[in-house]
């Protein structure tokens with residue numbers, strides 16, 4: 294594939310893009326349970342208007358583009374307030390992974406400076422997001438992985454058993470991705486505090502859901518800065534914050550702790566280099582779109598979308614449990630879930646075969662293992678098709694009875 298010899302016509306290029314994407318997962322009709330989170334036409338309109346204004350802007354130097362500094366301050370500040378971080382400070386990043394990388398880096402730096410630890414350890418459950426392993430790999434730390442308990446939440450006693458004087462970070466998720474359950478953050482934070490380690494709460498999925506569930510009067514186990522010992526929290530505006538991709542937030546309990554995240558270099562001929570995260574040049578587009586979406590929705594907008602999401606998730610969970618042979622892993626209370634085979638049915642039903650049948654009907658759910666399951670992150674965009682999904686799911690179960698899928702692979706993220 295080479296570059297065209299001569300530049301092509303605008304319409305011709307757009308037409309080819311339209312053709313190229315015909316096989317992409319169809320999130321617009323609510324048929325994906327993850328990947329894209331659809332806040333509805335008003336949210337799209339403001340996101341796209343802000344995106345086109347800021348498509349070319351660069352947050353590399355907010356002295357040159359102060360509006361992006363202000364956007365970052367407001368996005369970070371408003372969520373710090375909602376998460377009860379009176380002294381909290383942070384930055385916008387490109388996504389959950391970059392926020393987690395920064396939490397890992399911050400833990401490493403603090404332990405190096407205050408405790409003299411060169412090769413620290415991260416204590417985490419096997420449900421914690423893969424990005425923590427990526428961070429350990431990038432930043433030269435070790436991961437000590439502990440299997441989840443019978444309820445799929447972190448097993449605090451088992452994690453306590455592997456804490457050493459080299460532990461620099463303890464991880465909990467609110468909720469974790471694979472099964473959507475919320476880890477016992479208060480116990481984990483106490484563990485971290487005792488070890489003088491950082492405690493990261495991965496709320497990439499829950500950060501824009503749990504506060505609004507609480508505001509609606511629901512009982513949510515403690516998970517934010519009200520829990521002593523929590524040092525960092527990640528939350529993604531580009532997930533249930535309903536902004537386009539490229540926007541997450543990393544919060545530190547205090548500005549003092551935030552300095553372990555940043556990097557500066559002042560011996561370069563190009564001038565003083567100060568950088569909050571992995572990127573150098575930073576597109577203003579996701580930042581401005583995230584800010585605009587948050588302003589458009591406001592607290593009442595997020596309460597409305599959370600209500601719709603939760604009702605849909607509960608409808609789907611109840612519908613799944615009502616199908617003979619299927620059940621939900623653990624007891625998720627928010628928008629995520631894993632659909633699996635009920636005890637006693639494993640000889641007759643295979644969830645991957647069910648997944649293949651659903652895919653043939655145009656539904657997109659990731660496959661997971663231990664246990665084999667189909668992952669669903671429910672959001673506002675799935676509300677109108679929940680009943681259709683349950684009908685197709687029941688049909689897929691009926692048509693795949695006594696079939697086993699040959700392909701046992703799982704696929705959360707790919708290289709090319």
Ligand SMILES: Cc1ncc(COP(=O)(O)O)c(C=O)c1O
Nearest residue numbers: 388389390422469470495497498
């Ligand atoms: C709990 C959790 N943490 C982290 C991430 C990583 O986020 P991103 O894909 O934005 O890098 C995800 C993504 O689904 C997630 O669910």
